[in-house]
Amino acid sequence: MSLPVAATLPAPPAPAPGARWLLLIHQLPGKPDYLRVKVRRRLARLGAIPLKNSVYVLPDSDSAREDFQWLLREIEAEGGEAALCASELVQGITDAEIRGLFDRDRDAEYAAIIEAASTGSGGDGLDSTPARHAALERRLREAEAIDFFGAPRRSDAVAAVAALAPPKRQARERADHRGKRPMNEVWVTRRGIKVDRIGSAWLIRKAIDPEARFKFVDPAGYEPEPGELRFDMFDGEYTHDGPRCTFETLLARFDLADPALVSLSEIVHDMDCKDALFERAEAAGLAAFIQGLAATTTDDLVRLERGSMMFDALYASLKAGVTT
Numbered sequence: 246m247s248l249p250v251a252a253t254l255p256a257p258p259a260p261a262p263g264a265r266w267l268l269l270i271h272q273l274p275g276k277p278d279y280l281r282v283k284v285r286r287r288l289a290r291l292g293a294i295p296l297k298n299s300v301y302v303l304p305d306s307d308s309a310r311e312d313f314q315w316l317l318r319e320i321e322a323e324g325g326e327a328a329l330c331a332s333e334l335v336q337g338i339t340d341a342e343i344r345g346l347f348d349r350d351r352d353a354e355y356a357a358i359i360e361a362a363s364t365g366s367g368g369d370g371l372d373s374t375p376a377r378h379a380a381l382e383r384r385l386r387e388a389e390a391i392d393f394f395g396a397p398r399r400s401d402a403v404a405a406v407a408a409l410a411p412p413k414r415q416a417r418e419r420a421d422h423r424g425k426r427p428m429n430e431v432w433v434t435r436r437g438i439k440v441d442r443i444g445s446a447w448l449i450r451k452a453i454d455p456e457a458r459f460k461f462v463d464p465a466g467y468e469p470e471p472g473e474l475r476f477d478m479f480d481g482e483y484t485h486d487g488p489r490c491t492f493e494t495l496l497a498r499f500d501l502a503d504p505a506l507v508s509l510s511e512i513v514h515d516m517d518c519k520d521a522l523f524e525r526a527e528a529a530g531l532a533a534f535i536q537g538l539a540a541t542t543t544d545d546l547v548r549l550e551r552g553s554m555m556f557d558a559l560y561a562s563l564k565a566g567v568t569t
Contacts, residue, residue: 265340269293269301269313271320271327280323287316290519292391294346302343304393305331307437308539312519315485344394351396354388359398362405378409379526386529387521390536429456433475436461438545440535441517442477443552444509445491449476450553451560452506453499461545490517505564509556531559 269288273281291312293301303309310329317327334340362381385406392399432449434442438461449457464478475481477491486494492513496506511523516532534555538548 265305266332266334266343267303267305267309267313268296268330268332269303269317269327270330271299271301271317272325273299273320274324277323280320280325284316284320287319287520290387290391290521291316292347292350292393294343294350296338304347308439311439314479315518318479318485347393348396351388351392352398354384355396355398355402358385358388358402359405362402362409378406381406381409383526383529386532390532430454431458431460431470431473433460433462433467433469433473434477434481435464436545437539437543438548438552439517439539440513440531441490441492443535443549444513444556445476445483445495446549447553447556448492448495448501448506451556452501452503453495459546459549488518488522490514492517503564505560505566508563508566509560512559527559531555 271284273284288295288301291303291309293303293313296302303313313329317329320327334343358381361384385402388402389399432446432454434446438446446457446459460473467478469475474483476483476495478484483494483498484491486497489497490510490513493510495501496510508525512525512527512531515521515523515525515528516535535552538551542548542551
């Protein structure tokens, strides 16, 4: 699929040398009660570790900045305060000690996965079913996604889960879905696109604006031009809305009720928001693909074209599954 583009701006400058860590410093209001639990769970899903009561750290990367930025926005929307810093540690704790803390947390999860796999492989066979393997594989992929430094027990966990793998199943046949709501607009989003932006652009071309053109920009200080629509940007017309990711927002705003698209939105949500709200097993596979895509090219048009092929295939599988 060939995807037209209005313009592509130069890549943003790289993070300053020495800024190895991102620190999220936050203060939550006393109410609502659920907010503290929600933030703590989200931080755990991101793989962040606490340095102090309200200071959490991640290795500095584009994806970590994006994850922390979304969480910061949610905290502020609930009446809390938050700041995001890129920092080099000077005294009090070393880089090696922080890496050790990350490895400790990941190894604890790997040990739990190994124990669960071992329990599932013995005796009655009830826990070694394909569903059991899928659940453990999903859990493993989630742990690997936040294993930033390669914890020692990772390979053991991979081997333990692989030992439970059932025979591969044949893929379902492809099904089609017609797009609608043509607008022939320029749709603008942040450069360095990943799952929500790739999926949203695919959805726009698939079901909203078949003649859409895409533009990838540095969001800092960007002012939209006449006729442009922004998506998955902090001040965009279509972006995160409460618990919804941008893909879900587009479905709601354009009344797209196709069950396969709804299922796909749940997969995108689980990967993008990292809260396992829908517990979609497919999120692990999509995450692996997106990580590989980001590692092999920085060209947003290439990411979008290759990612759209993946979304076409995943949609076809879901469409066949919900209509048979």
